[in-house]
Amino acid sequence: MKIHVIENGVQKVNLHLPTGLLLNRFTACLAPHFMKDNDGPPITGAQAYRFIKALKEYKANHPEWVLVEVQSANGDYVKICL
Amino acid sequence: MQETLGKRIAAHRREMNMTQEEMAEKLGISAQAVSKWENDQTCPDISLLPALAKMLNTTVDELLSGKPETESGISIVPEGQRKDIKDMMLRMKVDSPNGDKVRISVPMALVQLAVEMGMALPQVTGNAALQNIDLKQILAMVDKGVMGNLMEVEVADGTTVYIYVE
Numbered sequence: 001m002k003i004h005v006i007e008n009g010v011q012k013v014n015l016h017l018p019t020g021l022l023l024n025r026f027t028a029c030l031a032p033h034f035m036k037d038n039d040g041p042p043i044t045g046a047q048a049y050r051f052i053k054a055l056k057e058y059k060a061n062h063p064e065w066v067l068v069e070v071q072s073a074n075g076d077y078v079k080i081c082l
Numbered sequence: 083m084q085e086t087l088g089k090r091i092a093a094h095r096r097e098m099n100m101t102q103e104e105m106a107e108k109l110g111i112s113a114q115a116v117s118k119w120e121n122d123q124t125c126p127d128i129s130l131l132p133a134l135a136k137m138l139n140t141t142v143d144e145l146l147s148g149k150p151e152t153e154s155g156i157s158i159v160p161e162g163q164r165k166d167i168k169d170m171m172l173r174m175k176v177d178s179p180n181g182d183k184v185r186i187s188v189p190m191a192l193v194q195l196a197v198e199m200g201m202a203l204p205q206v207t208g209n210a211a212l213q214n215i216d217l218k219q220i221l222a223m224v225d226k227g228v229m230g231n232l233m234e235v236e237v238a239d240g241t242t243v244y245i246y247v248e
Contacts, residue, residue, distance in 0.1 A: 041200035051195050058168070058189040064096060066187060073181030 006077040019059060019082055023052045055082065088122035090145055094138035095120075108137055139165070156230035164227050167191055172220065172247055179240035190224060190247065197221055215245065223247075 001022055005013035031048035035041060059065060059082045070078040095105055095116075102120070106113040109130060118124040126134055135142045159165075170190035177183055197217045215233070223232060224247055233245040 043199045047195075047199050051192065051199070054189070054191050054195055058191060061099065061168075062097065062189075064093070065189075066185075068187075069183075069185040071183040 002079075002081040004077070004079045006075075009075055019056065023056055025049060028052050085148065086122050087125060087145065088120045090148055091116075091126075091134070091138070092120040094140055094145075098138060105137065109133060156228060156232065159227040159229050161227065167194060167224070170224065170229075170247055172245070175242075175244040175246075177242045177244075190221075193217055194221060215243075220245065220247070 001015075001017045001019055003013055003015040003017075004011070028049035028051075029045045031051075032043050032045055035043055064081075066079060066081050068078070068080045070076075095102070102116040103113045106116045109116075111130070115124070119126055131142045131145065135145050138145070168189070168191045172188045172190055172193050174186040174188075175184070176186075201217070215235075220232060229247050231244065231246045233243070235243045237243065
């Protein structure tokens with residue numbers, strides 16, 4: 001996962017994290033608790049793992065996929081690639 | 083969207099998981115010619131553009147202008163010609179009146195899973211402007227072969243939301 005944050009034209013964050021570190025069986029087990037705590041829909045660990053697997057599969061086939069790109073009027077910019 | 087024709091060709095080719103050699107072979111030209119296009123040293127011959135666009139799953143208009151076809155309309159793709167849902171992308175553009183811009187791209191395969199899990203768009207994107215958009219309806223439209231600009235909504239505060247599938 002790559003996270004780029006530019007604030008007032010200055011690069012504030014340029015974070016590169018291994019996708020496997022964030023998306024794995026362990027985080028899939030945590031997802032149902034996270035959803036419950038944040039009023040999300042009730043999901044099971046198995047469902048979360050299926051979601052994570054699909055996410056990783058898509059990422060493998062489309063390495064240039066940009067998940068979110070936000071540009072504010074005052075020039076701040078955030079880009080998240082998986 | 084990439085700024086030059088060459089960059090757009092390269093981006094589409096990579097999306098299709100195709101090498102320059104494979105593309106050149108299908109078009110009956112040399113790999114060096116493709117490399118020159120992608121580096122903006124030369125442009126494809128006009129007679130090659132329809133075949134090139136078809137091969138890259140796009141349109142001549144989009145290749146030349148850089149404007150996604152989805153921004154100009156909607157199309158219904160016949161059953162045999164539809165892409166696999168795994169290769170489709172749901173794109174959301176939110177433009178607020180103060181100039182803030184949000185671009186979100188979610189693979190349709192994930193949208194399908196999210197619907198099965200009972201998720202709604204704000205839970206996927208966290209954006210309140212998208213809260214009344216029904217993922218199930220979007221999925222149903224895509225199942226019927228609807229591609230392109232599915233939705234263009236202007237919210238009360240002037241925020242415009244575009245949703246398109248490509």
